[in-house]
Amino acid sequence: MSFTHTGITEQVLTYKAPDPQPAHFEPPKDRAFFADPEKKALLSAAKEIRHLTPYIGTELVGVQLSQLTDAQKDELALLVSERGVVFFRDQDLELEQQHTLTKHYGIQDRDPNQQDPRHVTILGHNHDIRQYGDNGGEFHSDHSHELNPPAYTMLRMVRTPPTGGDTIFTSQTALYDKLSPTYKHLFDGLTAVHSSEAQYINSLNRGYQPFRAPHRVTHPLVRTHPVTKVKSLFYNPSFVIHFPELKGQESVHLLHFLRDHLHSADDLTVRWKWTPGSVAFWDNRVVAHRAVPGGYDPSLREGKRTAIFGEKPFLDPEGLSLSEAIDAPNGDIANAQIHQSVKLHFSNLKLA
Numbered sequence: 189m190s191f192t193h194t195g196i197t198e199q200v201l202t203y204k205a206p207d208p209q210p211a212h213f214e215p216p217k218d219r220a221f222f223a224d225p226e227k228k229a230l231l232s233a234a235k236e237i238r239h240l241t242p243y244i245g246t247e248l249v250g251v252q253l254s255q256l257t258d259a260q261k262d263e264l265a266l267l268v269s270e271r272g273v274v275f276f277r278d279q280d281l282e283l284e285q286q287h288t289l290t291k292h293y294g295i296q297d298r299d300p301n302q303q304d305p306r307h308v309t310i311l312g313h314n315h316d317i318r319q320y321g322d323n324g325g326e327f328h329s330d331h332s333h334e335l336n337p338p339a340y341t342m343l344r345m346v347r348t349p350p351t352g353g354d355t356i357f358t359s360q361t362a363l364y365d366k367l368s369p370t371y372k373h374l375f376d377g378l379t380a381v382h383s384s385e386a387q388y389i390n391s392l393n394r395g396y397q398p399f400r401a402p403h404r405v406t407h408p409l410v411r412t413h414p415v416t417k418v419k420s421l422f423y424n425p426s427f428v429i430h431f432p433e434l435k436g437q438e439s440v441h442l443l444h445f446l447r448d449h450l451h452s453a454d455d456l457t458v459r460w461k462w463t464p465g466s467v468a469f470w471d472n473r474v475v476a477h478r479a480v481p482g483g484y485d486p487s488l489r490e491g492k493r494t495a496i497f498g499e500k501p502f503l504d505p506e507g508l509s510l511s512e513a514i515d516a517p518n519g520d521i522a523n524a525q526i527h528q529s530v531k532l533h534f535s536n537l538k539l540a
């Protein structure tokens with residue numbers, strides 16, 4: 189359903205977070221808008237393009253992120269928008285270069301628990317994800333409880349255990365596409381409340397000092413990607429707590445359905461095994477992800493995560509589901525060039 193939390197302790201009652209909530213703002217135009225829809229500069233530089241599953245995840249082999257031209261960076265944003273997540277191995281990127289690369293895509297975002305303003309250090313976890321109050325292994329879209337939740341996130345692993353600590357990504361575009369027309373219609377009319385309260389309580393009870401108080405925001409349950417114009421679910425069990433248009437028990441049932449829909453989507457999921465120097469670059473607007481904890485020495489896993497602010501999530505009534513975008517006649521829809529790019533990318537993967 190959603191996070192369980194570890195209770196209103198003395199620490200929770202007395203702690204005062206130092207920073208105010210950020211106000212809503214319009215981020216710079218998404219760099220994917222500037223890309224060649226065929227992405228020739230980027231794709232021609234790869235020794236191999238591995239589509240890891242039909243719906244989500246592409247690995248570009250033989251590309252160094254540190255060497256990308258501005259045109260290739262823009263094309264990478266479009267590829268990430270379409271494929272959800274793009275992977276690289278054996279990168280020579282250092283932290284300063286990662287900051288610089290991230291800045292190309294927008295304004296640096298800051299997670300409420302993030303100490304360094306420019307990146308989060310991601311560590312390993314060896315806890316039991318089935319424990320009451322544990323929130324480490326659940327699917328989420330990174331701090332979706334913000335007014336401007338992050339668009340693109342880059343995670344570069346510095347050290348990794350020989351086995352364990354994989355990350356799972358699931359396509360919310362495909363999760364929406366697989367719904368019945370009746371559920372699509374129902375969900376198009378709903379909003380969802382995203383809350384950081386459980387995360388805040390659990391952080392304090394684990395000894396962290398979040399720099400912002402907990403809060404709630406309401407986003408559409410189905411959002412339109414500003415570049416591809418394709419609709420995705422925007423649900424995650426870590427932060428979504430209810431749907432204001434529904435009555436209490438209706439909300440509870442829908443939360444159960446959505447979690448089940450997400451957790452049973454093996455056909456819409458990619459699981460990435462990290463190696464030192466590997467990078468995942470994903471779009472939080474169209475994927476949910478989870479790190480798999482347990483079974484390894486957590487001190488062996490360390491990564492650096494950078495992210496940029498995205499737009500306030502919106503639903504465009506003219507937006508299309510993935511199947512509709514693939515089937516739409518060329519030139520028949522707004523921004524046909526971008527839709528053509530979506531078609532190029534998915535139709536040759538023979539979607540059912």
Ligand SMILES: [Fe+2]
Binds near residue numbers: 328329330477
């Ligand atoms: Fe995350």
